[in-house]
Amino acid sequence: MQAYPMMLDDKNEWALLRHQLWQESVEQHQDDIEEYLCGDSNDIVTAFGVRNTSDKLVGFIELNVRSHAEGVTTKYVPYIEGWFVCENHRSQGYGASLVKEAEQWAKERGFAFIASDSQIDNQHAIHLHKKLGFDEVERTVNFVKPLN
Template identity: 30%
Template sequence: MIIRLATRRDLAAWADLRAALWPDGSVEEHRAEAEDALNQPDGLVAYVAETPDGVIAGFAEAALRRDYVNGCDSSPVAFVEGLYVRPEHRKADIARRLCAAVADWGRTQGCTELASDAEIHNLESHAFHQAIGFEETERVVYFRMTL
């Protein structure tokens, strides 16, 4: 398995993986967002996990957050914006390796903290984060009101 920066040739597979993680958007919308990320070198960074036979098995996206990041003391903070591995490739250390690539990138950007989040009901993600060295910092419930 090779962990590397995403490129234009990965757009179709990357968009499919994004749609699997975030199903509220269409594959076309995800492809446009991924393409935008490639066109903005100071924005989102993405890593893909590629099998020896060329299958994109997973991805991680990260960004520098300069605003307040829950539980962090520094700025900027490298933030894992999205992480997904195809079900048939899970339990093979791919997500851990993708996060390690993001952490290395964060260090090169001068960050001293890596942060992430997960939905409150996603216990598998909570366990994964803790297993690779993240510590839970707080839980937040968001509210909204129509005006």
């Protein structure tokens, strides 16, 4: 299983996978993907997918380049904004393949780090990050207050 750069042909399957990760409408995901494919996305700099033996898209990873990341002293850090593998294809190496491809992309562009995050209670994601060599550098609780 080799991860590959996402293309126009992946749009519909990719949107359905994004919908499983983030609950926005499939149409909104298709719009976001089209912006990326046209080079107009502010949120996705690059994206990779992975297919199973039946040629079905079963996972993706999306990267942005942020101006900074916790635990990193350099400016401009590739950041995993989205990483998803279908539940019935987990623990088979698909997720690792996606991260490896993202790391290779970052190295080829001269970056020294790659960063990511997870919800504080997502023990599965935290475990996977650590298993793939990520170091936990910080835990936060975010707040918001409406100003009426």
